Amino acid sequence: MSRKRYRLAGYRKVAAVVAVAGLGLAAAACSSSGSPSASSGGKVTVSINCAPTQANNPVQHKEWVADIATFEKANPNITIDSVYNYPCTNLPLFTAQLRAGTESDIYYIDFTDLPQVLTAGQAADITSYVNPKTVPNLKDIAPAAMKAVTAGKTIYGLPTSNYTQGLIYNRALFSQAGLNPNDPPTTWAQVETDAKAIAKLGHGIEGWGDYSAGNNGGWHFASYMDALGGTTVTNAVPPTAGFDNSNGLAILQALHTLRFTDSAMSKTQGLAWGTLQAQFGAGKLGMYIAAPDDVYNQIVAVDKGNINDIGMGPLPSLTGKPAGSLGGGNAYIFAKSDTPAQIQAGIKFINFEDLTPGKGVTFNYARAKADGIPVGFDEPSLFNGAAGAQVSALRTKYTTINQSYYKAYVDANEVSDGEPFDAQAVYKTLDPMMLAVLTEPTVNIPALLKTSATNVNTLLQFSA
Numbered sequence: 001m002s003r004k005r006y007r008l009a010g011y012r013k014v015a016a017v018v019a020v021a022g023l024g025l026a027a028a029a030c031s032s033s034g035s036p037s038a039s040s041g042g043k044v045t046v047s048i049n050c051a052p053t054q055a056n057n058p059v060q061h062k063e064w065v066a067d068i069a070t071f072e073k074a075n076p077n078i079t080i081d082s083v084y085n086y087p088c089t090n091l092p093l094f095t096a097q098l099r100a101g102t103e104s105d106i107y108y109i110d111f112t113d114l115p116q117v118l119t120a121g122q123a124a125d126i127t128s129y130v131n132p133k134t135v136p137n138l139k140d141i142a143p144a145a146m147k148a149v150t151a152g153k154t155i156y157g158l159p160t161s162n163y164t165q166g167l168i169y170n171r172a173l174f175s176q177a178g179l180n181p182n183d184p185p186t187t188w189a190q191v192e193t194d195a196k197a198i199a200k201l202g203h204g205i206e207g208w209g210d211y212s213a214g215n216n217g218g219w220h221f222a223s224y225m226d227a228l229g230g231t232t233v234t235n236a237v238p239p240t241a242g243f244d245n246s247n248g249l250a251i252l253q254a255l256h257t258l259r260f261t262d263s264a265m266s267k268t269q270g271l272a273w274g275t276l277q278a279q280f281g282a283g284k285l286g287m288y289i290a291a292p293d294d295v296y297n298q299i300v301a302v303d304k305g306n307i308n309d310i311g312m313g314p315l316p317s318l319t320g321k322p323a324g325s326l327g328g329g330n331a332y333i334f335a336k337s338d339t340p341a342q343i344q345a346g347i348k349f350i351n352f353e354d355l356t357p358g359k360g361v362t363f364n365y366a367r368a369k370a371d372g373i374p375v376g377f378d379e380p381s382l383f384n385g386a387a388g389a390q391v392s393a394l395r396t397k398y399t400t401i402n403q404s405y406y407k408a409y410v411d412a413n414e415v416s417d418g419e420p421f422d423a424q425a426v427y428k429t430l431d432p433m434m435l436a437v438l439t440e441p442t443v444n445i446p447a448l449l450k451t452s453a454t455n456v457n458t459l460l461q462f463s464a
Helices: 023-028 058-074 091-102 109-120 143-147 169-174 188-199 215-226 246-261 275-281 293-299 340-354 365-372 387-397 403-411 421-439 443-462
Strands: 044-051 078-084 108-110 157-163 166-168 206-208 284-290 311-315 327-334
Touching: 044 340, 058 078, 058 340, 058 443, 078 340, 091 109, 091 327, 108 109, 108 340, 109 157, 109 327, 143 157, 143 327, 166 169, 166 293, 166 403, 169 188, 188 246, 188 284, 206 365, 215 246, 215 284, 246 443, 275 284, 275 293, 293 311, 311 403, 327 340, 365 387, 387 403, 421 443
Parallel strands: 044 078, 044 108, 206 284
Antiparallel strands: 108 327, 157 327, 166 284, 166 311
16 A cells, blocks of 8 residues: 655555556566676766655655755765655556656655556666665565565565554543543454444544545455454465455454444445544544554644544454554665666665665654654664664654553554555455445345455456
8 A cells, every 4th residue: 555755744545556467477577787786987867756845845855855965975976866746656647657668767666566567567677786785784674575676586676664554543532431541452342342432422523433445445454354364365376365254254243333333433434545534633533543654644744633642552353462464665666777877876875865774764863853753653664683773772762752652553563464466456346345344234244255255356367
């Protein structure tokens, strides 16, 4: 699913993509000519998109310009040609550029976009350029994040952010409902109890919120499956639907009960991304699932929610200990037309800007705090090992939030399961299932699961 680079506030859109071939078609992408030593040592210009605009992101724009100046001063032979665009994700433009081969030398993708990129044949093989010398923290990058830019053994880009999901809840509403704001629910049974209590506050306040449109319903369902130890799409060859079982039944039954038995959800359904955040920011929603960036990118920055009213816990499960979480993120891919010198320069810049603790737009927490950007959220969780420890120490040193409000989420240490094969198309196919559960009082859930699994399997037959 779509994540926003540079803490972009005010936009997030998840659109359906055409069914694309799997990573087995990696040969459709092209290798760059030459070798890691092919640079002539002369001047090189590299274009990179998703640069934050002055109009939409003035603080991030200032940081970006400063970073470019710092990088170019240290590397006088490299010129970074910034392509300023807002929002970063514009699916029609992205698709058109892939078809025409007019993307930037280094271009931004969501993890789920790699199959589309490879099918279009618009990625350079940068495997021989990526090593501990060019990316010193390479060994510490989360395996799931590197997997998202790799097909087989071929590397096509570098990850810049990642995420797992958790429960976002309104601490103020918990207190008003007589619940303990330091004890968020961890099981679906506890979710039901707390959601009912919050909904009883009245005044248009709902206990639980969920999506069923814009691919977001299927996205949430996939994360719920991961938390129960299941999977939406199996890793078999060929892949098949993996949710027509007791886990899928438990999830849909829990949501249906919240909506129709408990009246703990809104009567208005068919919701897509942005609606729950606005409801939450207005103090009208008790709980929903999301990643931490929902808090600092949207709820607080755009919907003017109170940061002191927000907490996070783990994804709900049946046992209270989530087996995993759907995870995603963003990366930069190198265009197939890039020269060896451009690849080398691009890797050097991405390493500086996105993969070095204490540096760049992502991990320069001292600067972020000085610029008024919230610091202290456990995201991105891009590094393990020594680099991860450095990032954690910097977050703690410069935090501007009450980290204890997010302790339950952090302590759950959810394992990122990545996203399913042909994720966007699968999510789109599952939206109607989520909509039916949230709008039809007498829906036959077992039959709904079976029909949805059949639809996903049909999709996968053409995608695999």
